[in-house]
Amino acid sequence: MIKNYLTLALKVLRRKPFYTFVSLFGISFTLMILMLITSMGDAMFGANPPMTDVNKMVFLPQAERILQFYDTTYVVDSVRMDDGRMRYDSTANVREGGMNNSTGNLAFHFLDQTLRGLDRVASYTFYSNDGFVDAYLDGRKLTMSTCYTDADYWEVFDFDFLYGQPFTADAVAGADKVVVITEVVAREYFGEVTADVIGREIALGRERFTVAGIVARPYKDDDSINGDVFMPYTTIDNRKLQSDNISGPFNAVFKAEDKAHTAGIIDEIHFIAETYDMSGDEDYEILKLTAATATEKMAAEIMQEDDLRQAKLLLFIPLITLLTLFVALPLINLINLSVSRVYERRSEIAVRKAFGADSRSILYQFLFENMVLTVIGGLIGLALALLLIRYINANDLLGIVRLAFSARVFVYFLLLIAVFGLLSGLLPALRMSRTNVADALR
Amino acid sequence: MIELTNVSKSYRTDTIETLALQRLNLSVPDGEFLSIMGPSGCGKSTLLNIMGLIDEPSEGSVVLAGQPVTSYNGSKVARFRNEQLGFIFQSFHLINDLSVVDNVELPLLYRKMGGKERRRLALDALERVGLSNRATHFPNQLSGGQKQRVAIARAIVGRPNIILADEPTGNLDSHMGGEIMDILTRLNTDLGTTIVMVTHDERMARMTHRLVRLSDGERVS
Structure with missing residues (x-):
């Protein structure tokens, strides 16, 4: 019986190429776009290597130093009411003025002194990755972004090492000239991504580094992991590291023992900043460190909004609304198409009933037609999504970020479309299956 | 045997009640070829629909092949229609999305039967109406007469005891109509199928065993 329905469905779909094409196009294209959006969203917000533990991480997106200065002081007589008698009691000073501030990252020395040994932190890393270095190769100049960091960096971030190893704490302590490079750099500089690259030298600026490891491109878009070459921070000039300025090129990421502890870590960092003795700073009096979870940091960056809660709302409410509409519109179209198609076949339903079909077989028939469409459309959508993601990855259309294909999300969307397909086909079919045969055949 | 006793049918709209029968x-004995005539709106089609169990009488009882079908529920009626009845319509009502042979197979889809067996019976039925060479064509590639022959093949493929034909020659010219009548007559004589045919055409009616005339929902002869 199932085979009958299946062959019948295929026959009908073959005989209505335009309808079939439009339906398949709708289903597969919707799926493909949804998959692409989800993949991009996943690269931004998801927990993917090398940030599998992103939900346990606390970032320092911004350090702000503030000076409030007062250029005018008003002296006001203040009146105190006492025992029903009024008298001048004292004078109060009211100050007016302005504010200077400076935002940026932090100096290594400051991080080293103040942010080590926080409670509930499983591992943490300090890194500086806002610089660039040039390498010259056959008259070509390769400009690479640098990341100077410690050995714990490889503990916090689970980079996928294609070949070789991360550099060790010993290498950092000894200021060894070793480097971890991305597969892109390996391909560009050495012309190959193989184990042979390990141990070879790469000239970065005026120095030569030995390649210790090659990492795969990240499945995650984040500025804490987007370096091209990673070196021990100790290879930076020691005088720069020991500068007792608060601001500098370094940043920190803390990985909590558990996701629930991130709020506590954020509070502790804020407390440390509030109570920090700023007497050593010539220009500013107040230190404000913004500590944030990954989502808050992302929202603040995209929305250019300092208030983290506000930024999250501003980003996600429109984003979710938009995504819902995006899913709803093609689905409504599919329903429309399917409904009108069922009504168009009123006389077919009547004929089938006249020749002995009961309501259930009519329902099954439409169910199968919808299922066949969904499955075929789903397979085409799957192929399209895979091709598109591969194309984007192969051509570096999103920078170094790689898009991952999530089978789980694909199945969710396929189910969603199947459910809507069923509803859109079944409800009218259910109504039609109850229509009076005599009326429909008149 | 078709046995209609005191059958009335009324249609009710918001304001008026129309009495169709x-x-x-x-009573139609087994093996009879009966024609029903009467002016438009006299209730001929209603009568045929009630006999075919695609419409229910407001009053009275219908007994088909000894079974009190008026009391049957939905799926039992469906099964009865499938096994005992075959329909032929004035406007053919073939399914354009399906090939000729698939159209003919349609009643067999609702029986427990293998695909090969179905195909064999469908081709037999097409053979009987002289259209086996059109099996893989689609309805819109056929002439009106050919379409009606396909519809007849569809009506007889399940070997029903009763065929109900609602003006089967109404949309055809007299030559094609004659061919259709020949086929129906042969079915009646060769297989002993009971046929009830509604028609407007005296000549067609004269080719049947008995003629019943209706007027304003009542039998006049």
């Missing part, structure tokens, strides 16, 4: 009695 009034206390009609009719």
